[in-house]
Amino acid sequence: MSHVELSCVECGSRYPEDPTLLVCPACASRQEVGGHTRGVLLVRHAELPDYWPQAHGEWRGWLPLPDGLELPRFPVGDTPLLHGAALGARLGMPHLWLKDDTRNPSGSTKDRASWLVCAKALQFELETVATASTGNAATALACCAAAFGLQAVVFVPVTAPAAKLLHIRACGATLLAVEGSYDQAFELSSAACLARGWYNRNTALNPYTIEGKKTALLEMLTQAPGHALDAIFVGTGDGVILGGLGKGIADLQQAGLLGAAPRLYAVQAGSSDALARGWEAGEAAAARVPRADSVADSLNVEAPRNAQHALQVLAATRGGCVRVSDEELRSAIALLGAAMGIFAEPAGAAALAGLRKALELGLVDAHERVALLITGNGLKDPAAAGSHLPDALRVAPRLEALPKFI
Numbered sequence: 086m087s088h089v090e091l092s093c094v095e096c097g098s099r100y101p102e103d104p105t106l107l108v109c110p111a112c113a114s115r116q117e118v119g120g121h122t123r124g125v126l127l128v129r130h131a132e133l134p135d136y137w138p139q140a141h142g143e144w145r146g147w148l149p150l151p152d153g154l155e156l157p158r159f160p161v162g163d164t165p166l167l168h169g170a171a172l173g174a175r176l177g178m179p180h181l182w183l184k185d186d187t188r189n190p191s192g193s194t195k196d197r198a199s200w201l202v203c204a205k206a207l208q209f210e211l212e213t214v215a216t217a218s219t220g221n222a223a224t225a226l227a228c229c230a231a232a233f234g235l236q237a238v239v240f241v242p243v244t245a246p247a248a249k250l251l252h253i254r255a256c257g258a259t260l261l262a263v264e265g266s267y268d269q270a271f272e273l274s275s276a277a278c279l280a281r282g283w284y285n286r287n288t289a290l291n292p293y294t295i296e297g298k299k300t301a302l303l304e305m306l307t308q309a310p311g312h313a314l315d316a317i318f319v320g321t322g323d324g325v326i327l328g329g330l331g332k333g334i335a336d337l338q339q340a341g342l343l344g345a346a347p348r349l350y351a352v353q354a355g356s357s358d359a360l361a362r363g364w365e366a367g368e369a370a371a372a373r374v375p376r377a378d379s380v381a382d383s384l385n386v387e388a389p390r391n392a393q394h395a396l397q398v399l400a401a402t403r404g405g406c407v408r409v410s411d412e413e414l415r416s417a418i419a420l421l422g423a424a425m426g427i428f429a430e431p432a433g434a435a436a437l438a439g440l441r442k443a444l445e446l447g448l449v450d451a452h453e454r455v456a457l458l459i460t461g462n463g464l465k466d467p468a469a470a471g472s473h474l475p476d477a478l479r480v481a482p483r484l485e486a487l488p489k490f491i
């Protein structure tokens with residue numbers, strides 16, 4: 086690892102790495118309770134490799150980890166970028182790609198962030214890591230902490246999908262089911278970290294969440310033909326995956342490997358459209374909605390924590406925001422399954438729903454090279470897809486009973 090510092094996305098101040106430093110103290114003094122995070126810090130590398138990795142799993146040189154640090158083997162990322170031939174044919178798109186992050190160990194892109202935070206906890210010799218989550222970040226932390234021999238304490242709204250809560254318990258984490266919203270769970274968990282001295286993994290508060298998620302972008306551009314894509318779509322709630330994609334682009338440009346950046350599109354779900362509102366108003370302060378309750382539970386946030394940085398990334402890549410309805414999300418789940426054999430949760434299928442919307446709106450041309458980041462596995466919330474899928478055919482166990490039309 087070369088030398089790293091942390092730098093503030095708002096004022097540019099730089100700080101040395103420190104496990105108790107989560108945000109820029111100068112900018113954080115302007116933080117409103119429950120609002121988006123002020124003074125988000127990004128990792129700044131003094132030097133980065135100047136070549137594309139030749140093999141899978143060669144990203145260590147791009148991450149802020151000391152060379153000698155030994156980590157238990159718990160592979161995260163290195164998911165395939167699949168050519169969406171059948172899906173592309175239906176949309177008239179010959180150059181459509183899908184980054185299948187449902188194949189991560191806990192079934193979502195959140196594993197990328199939790200892996201790096203757990204690695205930093207080992208480096209800093211901390212024992213307990215805590216987070217709030219709509220479900221997936223907590224599941225990812227529970228799994229990775231178990232694999233790394235760390236304790237996990239997670240705060241999840243009591244309304245989270247049952248499979249996510251079960252998965253967390255199966256991995257031995259202490260699960261606090263909060264009687265309130267995700268935003269309330271976030272405030273509670275951060276206060277608890279301060280009071281108990283736990284390492285805070287909260288998204289867009291812990292600088293290594295954005296840094297961990299950047300690996301999705303590094304992999305996508307390593308895997309894409311000619312290392313080039315015109316646009317990438319991703320389901321967006323707090324804007325940390327989006328911020329990670331933007332950070333990956335910035336790092337590749339710093340390394341001199343990438344010319345034109347792909348345009349990044351944030352896909353927002355129905356009532357949970359705070360970032361789209363901020364984008365349209367041109368200010369992060371507008372990024373707030375009173376009630377976020379779309380079918381995509383992973384996208385339901387009232388005040389996106391990484392609003393400021395996410396809006397910077399959308400502007401820097403000349404991308405944008407699109408909104409999709411619950412119906413459009415469910416229909417995207419069915420299309421993704423039938424055309425690609427990938428079962429996604431609603432937030433995971435949001436990228437596809439957003440692409441269909443962008444084609445309608447003329448934001449994307451059908452001949453462009455487009456990648457969809459499929460962020461979460463459908464088995465995490467099977468009930469959400471149900472109403473749009475073909476029914477089972479009930480049949481008696483006799484050959485004559487098989488319907489003639491099959």
Ligand SMILES: *Cc1c(COP(=O)(O)O)cnc(C)c1O
Nearest residue numbers: 221322323324325326432460461
């Ligand atoms: C968390 C999550 C998202 C959104 O990521 P943000 O960083 O909150 O924008 C999208 N899809 C899935 C499956 C997620 O778990």
Ligand SMILES: [Zn+2]
Nearest residue numbers: 093096109112
């Ligand atoms: Zn600052």
